Amino acid sequence: MEHTVRRIAYEILDKYGDRSMAFVGIHTRGVVFADRVYQVVSEKNSCLSKGTLDITLYRDDQDNLGAAAAVKSSAIPFDVQGSFIILFDDVLYTGRTVRAAIDELIDYGRPARIELAVLIDRGNRELPICPNYTGRYVRTEARERVRVRFRETDSEDAVYLLREGAEE
Structure with missing residues (x-):
């Protein structure tokens, strides 16, 4: 996983160098992914938020989340208006999570550009969302799930492909 994080970081550096940009992670594992890429990119670019x-x-x-859905807080400590933003998530599947994230970002202001980085792209999109940076493409079926685990949240770095009904 570390190699994949570094590769994505260097792709961003190769494309944008020391340009001012903001990394925004989608809770929960997109935040960890963004933090890891940020650590690498910030060694060469000091204009990051x-x-x-x-x-x-x-x-x-x-309606499917239930009353007990845990809501965490969003933290956007920079001016979104006119910003260049790279959005991070661990897994891209239908595109609905990314659509929701873009909707929320736009409520903060109108960014100049939004790009998307994902660790795993499952394919099977329901919305026309395409990542700019992809760790791995893993074509899956609807009855399968991809589970990303990070040391920071799960005590290990791993990616699992789970079949319907499989224990996590």
Whole structure:
């Protein structure tokens, strides 16, 4: 996983060098992914900002979440208006999470540009969302799930492909 994080970081550096930009992670594991890439990019670029988004209230499936859905806070400590933002998530599947994140970002202001970095792209999109940076493309079926685990949140770095009904 470390190699993949570094590769994405260097792709960003190769493309944008020391340009001012903001990394925004989608809770929960997108935040960890963004932090890891930020650590590498910030060694060569000091014009970086960081933020986090909790898209719970922007989801289009809130009826399925139940009353106990945990809402975390979003933290965007920079001016979104005119900013160049790279949005980070661990897994891209239908595109609905990213759509919700973009909706929330735009509520903060109108960025000049938004790009997307994902650790795993599962394919099977329902919305026309395409990542600019991809760690790995893993084509999956609807009955399968991809589970990303990070040391910071899960005590290990791992990616699992789980079949329906499999224990996590």
